[in-house]
Amino acid sequence: MKTIVAYRSKSGYTKKYAQMIAQELGCDIKEDPVLSDIIGYDTVIYGGGMYAGGLNGVKLITGNLDKLSGSKIALFAVGSNPGREHEMKPFWDRVLKGTQGIGHFYLRGGFDFDKLTSGDKVLMKMLKVRLQSKKQRTEDEQGMLDAYDTPVDFTDKENIKPLIAFVRSA
Numbered sequence: 001m002k003t004i005v006a007y008r009s010k011s012g013y014t015k016k017y018a019q020m021i022a023q024e025l026g027c028d029i030k031e032d033p034v035l036s037d038i039i040g041y042d043t044v045i046y047g048g049g050m051y052a053g054g055l056n057g058v059k060l061i062t063g064n065l066d067k068l069s070g071s072k073i074a075l076f077a078v079g080s081n082p083g084r085e086h087e088m089k090p091f092w093d094r095v096l097k098g099t100q101g102i103g104h105f106y107l108r109g110g111f112d113f114d115k116l117t118s119g120d121k122v123l124m125k126m127l128k129v130r131l132q133s134k135k136q137r138t139e140d141e142q143g144m145l146d147a148y149d150t151p152v153d154f155t156d157k158e159n160i161k162p163l164i165a166f167v168r169s170a
């Protein structure tokens, strides 16, 4: 069975998970893939960071499902949020748009302000001001605010287990 892990990673968290998955499965791995990189595989695993409620680069998969119809597909999203149902369910609904049979997994990454692009720094500074101005913050909002000063990394090999089980299932 030919399997590939393809991914896009801006600050390295998705890359860490992609490497863990490729090592566990002993399969190919490709950063910043184009369509020709992923065609012809029995299983295509695609991962990207969550950015403003979207999945970085996922159009490569969702925009080419006709060309990938012979492949088993698993997506993984890497964000800084804790992965609660109320955040992840609408996210996956937006990404998958009712498409059946695609495995989808949330793997918690982290946040490192210093590693952001200058454009993303501007966006995140605006979010910081908004969070700071709130009189009452949720635990998650406070955690996000704290992470501006101290980078956080929640990557954990345990988290890839459900994805690995899905890929290995018939």
Ligand SMILES: Cc1cc2nc3c(=O)[nH]c(=O)nc-3n(C[C@H](O)[C@H](O)[C@H](O)COP(=O)(O)O)c2cc1C
Pocket: 008, 009, 010, 011, 012, 013, 014, 015, 048, 049, 050, 051, 052, 053, 054, 056, 078, 079, 080, 081, 108, 109, 110, 111, 112, 116, 120, 121, 123, 124
């Ligand atoms: C502009 C911007 C928007 C983000 N939006 C979200 C989001 O909607 N949900 C989330 O959980 N994390 C969000 N994050 C955090 C990233 O998803 C997180 O840092 C992730 O680990 C990045 O993975 P990567 O470094 O592999 O791209 C955002 C980060 C930036 C810079």
